[in-house]
Each structure stands twice: as structure tokens, then as C-alpha cells.
Amino acid sequence: MVDPYERSAEYLDLMMAGTWQALAPALTGLLREVRAEAGPMVDLGAGTGRGVAAICAALPDGGAVLAVEPSAAMRAVLLARVHDTPELRSRVTVLPEDAAHVALPDGLRAIVALNMLGHLPPAERRTLWVSAAQRPAPGGALIVNVTPPVRPEHVPRTRMATATVGTLHYEGWASAEPSGDDEVTWRMEYRVLRDGLPLSEVTVDYRWWVASESELAEEAAENGLVMRPAGEPGLGLQLLTRQGE
Structure with a gap:
């Protein structure tokens, strides 16, 4: 799995x-x-x-x-x-x-x-x-x-959280799209920045039943x-x- x-x-x-x-x-x-x-x-x-x-x-x-x-x-x-x-x-x-x-x-x-x-x-x-x-x-x-959504629907890309550790700044972004009669697919993006400039980024998709x-x-x-x-x-x-x- x-x-x-x-x-x-x-x-x-x-x-x-x-x-x-x-x-x-x-x-x-x-x-x-x-x-x-x-x-x-x-x-x-x-x-x-x-x-x-x-x-x-x-x-x-x-x-x-x-x-x-x-x-x-x-x-x-x-x-x-x-x-x-x-x-x-x-x-x-x-x-x-x-x-x-x-x-x-x-x-x-x-x-x-x-x-x-x-x-x-x-x-x-x-x-x-x-x-x-x-x-x-x-x-x-x-x-x-x-937690929302409670039905399959579009969730616009939104910054969900931020954190600063040492000299690096971390951001988490989330969006979702319907992908079935009772599910959505979430797209999660995690960005690491130094002095406001992107250092790295990870994008992950996963299924979520609503x-x-x-x-x-x-x-x-x-x-x-x-x-x-x-x-x-x-x-x-x-x-x-x-x-x-």
C-alpha cells in the first residue's frame, strides 16, 4: 500500500x-x-x-x-x-x-x-x-x-499553515478536486523558503472519502x-x- x-x-x-x-x-x-x-x-x-x-x-x-x-x-x-x-x-x-x-x-x-x-x-x-x-x-x-468538505466539491488552493525554524520558512498549501461520488483528491504542497526565495517543494496527492x-x-x-x-x-x-x- x-x-x-x-x-x-x-x-x-x-x-x-x-x-x-x-x-x-x-x-x-x-x-x-x-x-x-x-x-x-x-x-x-x-x-x-x-x-x-x-x-x-x-x-x-x-x-x-x-x-x-x-x-x-x-x-x-x-x-x-x-x-x-x-x-x-x-x-x-x-x-x-x-x-x-x-x-x-x-x-x-x-x-x-x-x-x-x-x-x-x-x-x-x-x-x-x-x-x-x-x-x-x-x-x-x-x-x-x-472536517470540510462533506461532499465532493472543489476546494480552492489555500495556504493552511506556516512556520519558521532557524533561517528557513515553511508553508503548507492545500486544494481539492472531486474524484468520485463520495471522495475528493487533496493536493498538498509544502514549500521551504530562504530569504523569501523557494529552496524546495514537495507536492502530494491523496484520496479522501467525504x-x-x-x-x-x-x-x-x-x-x-x-x-x-x-x-x-x-x-x-x-x-x-x-x-x-
Whole structure:
């Protein structure tokens, strides 16, 4: 399987830092609302580990965290972050699996799947709903986020993030085009500049499956899950729990 992050992983932690400034405290707040008081937590599509750090900060009781990340390039950053942080190193296990195939234990306190739903084709997304319904402990939850676009449509080229490290300036640009009945193809461009002049550029295309909140809620309900918006509206966070819990 082609790794969409093989050529861009070196930039992603920098480019996502600003997003996580808002996302991390929101995730922390939601995790503290989860009624299950014990059990391991799972971060699906853990990326470079910013979510893992937020999970451990939210629930500092020593509970285990399974960080699931299929990209070897992203795992390199994730594993370095975990190893260099003592409170993470003792709690976090990094698994080189994907969301559709990882074997999760029962009795989970929470499953976190942020910025990754679009990577899952509809059949694999439904597998996630099944896991979320079967694996959590009583009172456990699944936390996802829904980001635009929610239907196949053109997304104009936009500068998403910038960062400066030493004498170099980094930029991330994104655009998307419809590429199927329920998907778009994102084009991500990462530019490195010195004194305002281009030094290097990497362009990566990847598929992204789209669905609206109502469509996702309907899929989840088929597996006995109730989905409700949570946190600031602009973050697109959704909390899923089993019906009656």
C-alpha cells in the first residue's frame, strides 16, 4: 500500500501545530467527560503524536494508550516524541497498524480518531463503528472530527499553515478536486523558503472519502451508537456513545 505521507511527514508536525493549539484542549475536555473510569485508550491514526500527548494530559492516572499509525514516516516522529517524554514512554504503545485491521482489546475507556475519517473508504469506516460499539467499557466513547468538505466539491488552493525554524520558512498549501461520488483528491504542497526565495517543494496527492455529519450519524446509529456535536463548532468534534449510556 502506498504511504501518502512518505514524502510529506517531515513537514506535518510543523504544519499541524497551530491546529492542535485549539484541538488539544477541546479533546482534553471531552475525554474528561467520558464516564468510563478505567481501561486503555486508543488513538487511531495517531500521526506524529500530538493527540497522544493530549490524551495522556487529559487522563493522567497512568492508563495505557495504544497509538495506531500505519505510516512508517509518521511513526518515526511519533515514536521519537513518545520516547523523549517520560510520562508518554511509560504509557504509550505504538502499533504499526491501520484502523480497519488493528486488533483492539475489549474494555476500552475511549477511542480517539481525529483528522483521519476521510482516509477510510465507506466499508472501513463502518468497521470503525462496529469497533466503537463493541470494544469500549460501559460508559466509554469514540471521539472523531468532521472536517470540510462533506461532499465532493472543489476546494480552492489555500495556504493552511506556516512556520519558521532557524533561517528557513515553511508553508503548507492545500486544494481539492472531486474524484468520485463520495471522495475528493487533496493536493498538498509544502514549500521551504530562504530569504523569501523557494529552496524546495514537495507536492502530494491523496484520496479522501467525504460524508456529512448526518450521514455519519446514520451509519453510527446502525451499530447502536449516538453521535452528538461537542466542543467549539469550528473544530467539528463529535462524541459517540452507545445508545442508553
